[in-house]
Amino acid sequence: MAKIIPFKAVRPTRDKVSLVTSRSYDEYTPAELASQLDYNPFSFLHVLNPAYVNQQKISATTRFRAVQNKYNEFKDENIFKQESKPVFYLYEIQGKSGMFTGIIAGTSIEDYQNNVIRKHEDTLAYRVEYFKDYLHQTGFNTEPVLITYPENPELQQWIDTVKKRRPLYLFSSLNREKHTLWRIKDQQEIDWIQKQFDAIGSLYIADGHHRSASAELLYEEDKASGNENLNYFMSFLICETNLKIYEYNRIINDLNGHSKENFLKALDTDFNIENKGQELWKPQSKFQYGMYLDGDFYALTLKNTNFSSVLESLDAQILYEKVLHPLLGIGDLRNDERISYIPGSKPVTEIKKMVDSEEFEVGFMLYPASINEIKDLADNNLIMPPKSTYIEPKFRSGLVVYEL
Incomplete structure (x- = not known):
């Protein structure tokens, strides 16, 4: 049984929502960030980065307090308003990757545990601790955990019905996405939604593992305070068939002392290799890999596909076990400076450009993991290799705020 709750969200006023909401801070180039902060006084980036000019010169505690103060300023200036009663929201994003629709709700720390x-x-651990301190100091969160639920015809029918109503928000963002938000405030409707999730056995985190872990850590440290908001964390709940799962591709600085010829010979032990020349080739199925090396694309097809566990058969794990670790000497996928990652939402030409620049020697393209692989790993308490999936949709900062 999965427990979800409505909450008294804080959100921008209707006339300012398109100006307030922003992409994740990390997605902006320095020039884009400076432009937003210099010319848009309503951008939520002002809350997230109140001392952006001097960010490297102040402590985390000072920065977090500045975030809290700026957030309170936005509330005092009526840029934000709080719901008078707990509500759910239905939120839809339409962009170049597709259309995504889900429910914004509070999800249970107890269910997480x-x-x-x-x-x-x-x-x-350091990222979990850092974001826990952020939550503790600022007292709010605007980045929901992306959580999936199994197909549910009744929920889908309800979603289709709600989408015919007049929305609370309907706006477009500068990256040409269309955003629509419906408020669910009728108590009978709220009760019905909760019953639908009561009948669901398991939910799965698609994106936001550090955020949920930080929420749990904060709960454990501060639960004696009696603050019931700590018992939940904000989530964006979306049907598992409505996710867009991309791969994370890998680019490596060098061949670890191998010549091109010796490297291809070593790969031949485990892969059938086909030179694709200048064809911008990407894997077409599981157990296939694309490679860009010395001006040519290659198709690598795994010879032996018999594995005893879902982790062993994961394409990202196979590439690590067969190529990255034994041949290229990449031991720590998180921290080795010789490897970088490119989300599969970007074109293959990005990898080609970076290798052709001679900053990197070789690039590998993977086939995206499936939702069933993700669920099988979670069901068996197994962990994916770092940077295995890049999952959409991505939520806009400042659209809905969960106060702690």
């Missing part, structure tokens, strides 16, 4: 909400990625 009891593995009703299941995980497939490992977390870094």
Whole structure:
């Protein structure tokens, strides 16, 4: 049984929502960030980065307090308003990757601890601790955890019905996405939604493992305060068939002392190799890999596909076990400076350009993992290799705020 709750969200006023909301801070180039902060006084980036000019010169605690102060300024200036009663939201994003529709709700820390909400990625302790401190100091979160639920015809029918209503928000963003938000405030409707999730056995985190782990850590440290908002964390719940799962491709600085000829010979042990020349080739199925090396694309097809576990058969794990570790000497996928990652949402030409620049020697393109692989890993308490999936949709900062 999965427990979800409505909450008294804070959100931008209708006339300013398109100006307030932003992409994740990390997605902006320095020039884009400076432009937003210099020319858009309503951008939520002002809250996230109140001292952006001097960010490297101040402590984390000072920065977090500045975030809290700027957030309170936005509330005092009526840029934000709070719901008078707990609500759910239905949120839809339409962009070049597709249309994504899900429910914004509070999800249970207890469910997270009891593995009703299941995980497939490992977390870094310092990142969990850092974001926990951020939540503690600022008192709010605007980055929901992306969680999937299994197909549910009744929920889908309800979603289709709600989408015919007049929305609370309807706006476009500068990256040419269309955003629509419906508020669900009728108590009978809220009760019905909760019953639908009561009947779901397990939910799965698609994106946001560090955020959920930080919420749990904050709960454990501060639960004696009696603050019931700590018992939940904000999530964007979306049907598993509505996700867009991309691969993360790999580019490596050098061949670890191998010549091109010796490297291809070593690959031939485990892969059938086909030179594709200048064809911008990407894998067409599982157990296939694309490679760009010395001006040519190659198709690599794994010879032996018999594996005893879902982790061993994961394409990212196979590439690590067969190529990255033994041949290229990449031991630590998180921290080795010789390897970088390109999300599969970017074209193959990005990899070609970076290798042709001679900053990198070789690039590998993977086939995206499936939702069933992700769920199988989570069900068996197994962890994906770092940077295995890049999952959409991505939520806009400042659209909905969960206060702690």
